[in-house]
Amino acid sequence: MRLVVIAIGRLKQGPERELAERYRERFDDIGRKLGFRGLEVHEIPESRARDAASRMADEAAAMSAATPAKSVLVALDEHGDNIDSGSFARHLGRWRDDQVANTIFLIGGADGLSPELRRMAKLRMAFGSATWPHQMVRVMLLEQVYRAATILAGHPYHRA
Known part of the structure; x- marks a missing residue:
């Protein structure tokens, strides 16, 4: 299963980009041993439309165009479920075992x-009830994906 993060906006050079890349x-190091085919990040420019509804529609069209058919969608959404790392790992493991071709994580503008x-979205998830900057959401998501892989591998990184 290939994992793809589709995010509105670009991470500029700096500590957030370095941490996300780390x-x-x-994940790539451990994920391939677990049957995952990599983790990619696709950045989509923010819409320049004047009103919020038009911006969301433009961005949704661009995200949909970048999403392969027959993918499981995971929406990062402030009103989503707060799931623990073990549950998140079980979702990824089940989709991998069900031979889902792509799991796509969507981070809006x-x-x-x-x-x-x-x-x-098959899963809507939030990182608590606080509002987070999009660049931090991306870093937290990538850390949780890595953590999920370590849980699935029985690696000591995750200690609960």
């Missing part, structure tokens, strides 16, 4: 994800 590389993308 977790992506760590400043206005969030369109209602249509949220409805299409």
Whole structure:
């Protein structure tokens, strides 16, 4: 199973990008041994539309165009479920075992994800009830993906 993060906006050079890349590389090292075919990040420019509804629609169209058919969608959504790392690992392991070709993680822009993308998601998840900057959400997601792989591998990184 291939994992893909589709995010609105770019991470500029700096500590957030370095940390995100570190977790992506760590996942690649352990993930391939677990049957995952890699972890990619696709950045989509923010919409320049004047109103929030148009921006969300533009961004949803771009995200949908970047999503392969027959993919499991995971929406990062402030109103999503707060799931623990073990549950998240079980989701990824089950989708891998069910031979899902792609799991796509969607991180919306400043206005969030369109209602249509949220409805299409197999899993909607949040990192608590606080509002987080999009660059931090990306880093936290990549860390959780890496952590999930270590849980599935029985690696000591995850100690609960």
